[in-house]
Amino acid sequence: MSTTPEVSASADVAPAAHRKVDMQQFGIMLALAIIVVLFEIMTGGRLLMADNVASLLQQNAYVIILALGMLMIIIAGHIDLSVGSVVALLGGIMAIAMINWNLPWPVACLLGIVAGLLVGAWQGFWVAYWGIPGFIVTLAGMLLFRGLAIVIVGQTIAGFPNGFVQVANGGMLGWFGFMGSMDIFTLLIGVVATVGFVFSQFRSRQRLLAHGLSVEPQGLFFGKLIAISVLVLAVGWILSLSSIGTPYVLVICGVLVLAYSFVMSNTVFGRNIYAIGGNIAAARLSGIDVRRSHFLMYVNMGFLAAIASIVTTSRSGAAVAAAGQNFELDAIAACFIGGAAVSGGVGRVVGTIIGALVMGVLNMGLSIMAVDAAWQQAIKGLVLLAAVAFDMLQKRRGAAA
Amino acid sequence: MSVQAARPEFVLEMRDISKSFPGVKALSDVTFKVRPGEIHAICGENGAGKSTLMKVLSGVYPYGTYEGQIVFNGQECKYRNIKDSEHDGVVVIQQELALSPHLSIAENIFLGNERLRHGFIDWAQTNSQASKLLTRVGLDEHPDTKVQTIGVGKQQLVEIAKALSKDVKLLVLDEPTAALNDDDSEHLLDLVRGLRDEGIACVIISHKLGEIRAIADTITVIRDGQTVGSLDMHGVEPVTEAMIIRQMVGRPLDNRFPEHESQTGGDLLMEVEDWTVHHPVDTARRVVDHASINVRAGEIVGIAGLMGAGRTELAMSVFGKSYGRDISGKVRIKGRDVQLNTVQQAIDAGLAYASEDRKRYGLNLIDDIKHNTVSAALKKIAPKGVIDKEEEAQVAEEYRKKLNTKAPNVDVVVGTLSGGNQQKVVLSKWMFTDPDVLILDEPTRGIDVGAKYEIYTHINALADSGKGVIVISSELPELLGICDRIYTLSMGRITGCLPRSAANQESLMELMTKEKEEIVE
Structure with missing residues (x-):
């Protein structure tokens, strides 16, 4: 969960634009809740079974990881179509490093990350310093890196060291013992996360009040606090019953989400991305180095593609040239479901994570129900369209009000 | 011009036209009458309402969004859009040309008005009719030529050919020569004279007073959204540029400006010397031509110039080379030479630039x-x-x-x-x-009187705190009301620098309208 201070205005003075933003966030959360309840019923209660929740996270961690980088690029007004191919290529490189060169798996992962940074620098170079739109550069990258992946991964490479396989299949279990069948460590993480969340929310609210800035009405604030606390505790409770405890990928995702929330809302780099997406000409005339920002955001995407590649390759236990198919589309969809604007300048990490969870729950629920893959894709397409249409409807209403 | 007996006295009458935008009254009871077969010029300062009036005429602002009456050829008109007005033969050629650069000359001429045969484009007819039109406007280019490959002057002729293809009866040209060189301007004006002799009434909006005097039969002056008067160029008394200028600027001055006494004689904060900037696309064109200006601590310096004089281009090119190419010249801040290649460098050096287009x-x-x-x-x-x-x-x-x-x-x-x-x-x-020096480009454009007064107060406070302020403005009263010293810019050159005590609207306008050959090197 994010610790970003809520930017919102109290009811009596709030301008229309702000209420809109809040409604939007609220709308996505509601949509997620509805989808979860719907699948819980349709799967006969299997969706929220402990091991299913654990594998939902493990199977869909890549969406969250990639969406964090994609969000940045979309906010800046670009797009990255190449991440699926990059995931395949980097998976191949790490597999070769482990199997053919016998490197220890952490070294192989590091190698993958370096390769990811290089790929990002390559694409960032063309976007930032040649002024080629990201759409075109990454369309080329999609073909280029998929091609390279096929070249280096002739046939499936498998047989990874156990440590590597554990990354996306294992978890922290029994570190502090058990309470009945519940893992105490996992419960503890849930409690700590909840306390941290509540504390940070109170602190940011107090800060806003101290500066005379507007805050949410108290009822809404406490309602939100309780709802999210219950949610986090519930996830902790369910996971504590799972056979792996806290999945490692949950930790990876948690750290990344916190870090990127911070980067996007509290650093100069993040602010520059919003400024560029909001009005690139004004950003230039404010002294922002637009090219550098463009370059760095693609390098960052390369880094996250490497992390996603580690998780996916570990999860499947093998590197194949066809890995990461359509990953870019999942990540892009997560951003747009989460309220990012195609025209740039708008988008938040919290929304994107919820968007990614919507995609994840859909993937998982439909799989449990044994829906044919072809239909899964069709349904996901319709959900994306519905989410964005709903968003447009709200914006139009906001504008009319 | 003699008025033919069979025709009504006026081909176009716009009566008591008023048009409001939120917070601003752009036109108020403007009356504008054009005789058949005359060239009628509209003069006025930037923002006086000239272009708005033409947008009312052409239906860009449809019937119902303005008050008043338009009568064309004796019939009252209620245009809902441009198509309606063009149907009647009223064609407006906008300041920014409305050509599609990747299409050919012929395609552009018949854009939206395609020559068809059985519902498909008849290329033979398209090209042969285009050729005839091109001969008529004196443009020696093949109709197949892509519009982007010909110069601005020729593009202007394509616009006129396009207007002729619509059987134009009243042709409106908004600043037709603003982007043209002298030869192209001369050719264009000859063509307009030719059209008049064919019986087409022409309305021309221009800032170039010399040009207007040379071509117009009648001049209507608009000021602050109101008609000031009409001048007959063939009357007994010759019309001088001074007369036009007086009508353009002669509004009463009330105290719209806060009292302010600047401390003059402070240290030199910024000096720009011999500054030359070329157009980013048309690289041969000098947009700013060997300009030199300076500003002292505690001083408010104005830059006056008509649209296209190079005011914004001068400011933006100094501010981290944000405009133009092949920039040469020197910038000194507090006596030290500085290189301002990026906006960040300019900001670090103590410069700020607030754009005219916020x-x-x-x-x-x-x-x-x-x-x-x-x-x-x-x-x-x-x-x-x-x-x-x-x-x-x-x-x-x-x-x-x-x-x-x-x-x-x-x-x-x-x-x-x-x-x-x-x-x-x-x-x-x-x-x-x-910053040490703030450049404020049109700081009060599009804002109401009360807010303007507040902005002026802040500008004064900035100067009092020892900063140098440069104000670029199209409104001469504003410059005269707040500046200690005013530079005039015409066609990229500094044509003068007057202290407030010596400046008035007439003297500034005279310097602002100086054309190239008049400028003493």
């Missing part, structure tokens, strides 16, 4: 006051790359109070503010960079 270049409209306020000096509140959000909120709030920006708090999205309050956010943003 929506396009000044603000991130979808973000809030707080973020916009700190956006040009983020470093100040984020020493290690991490933004101190408390300080950010404090700074934004401090400037909101100081400039009296009307918003409930600094979380308000800038796009929802009024123009005056947006301008205050822009000022806050640049004041927070703590």
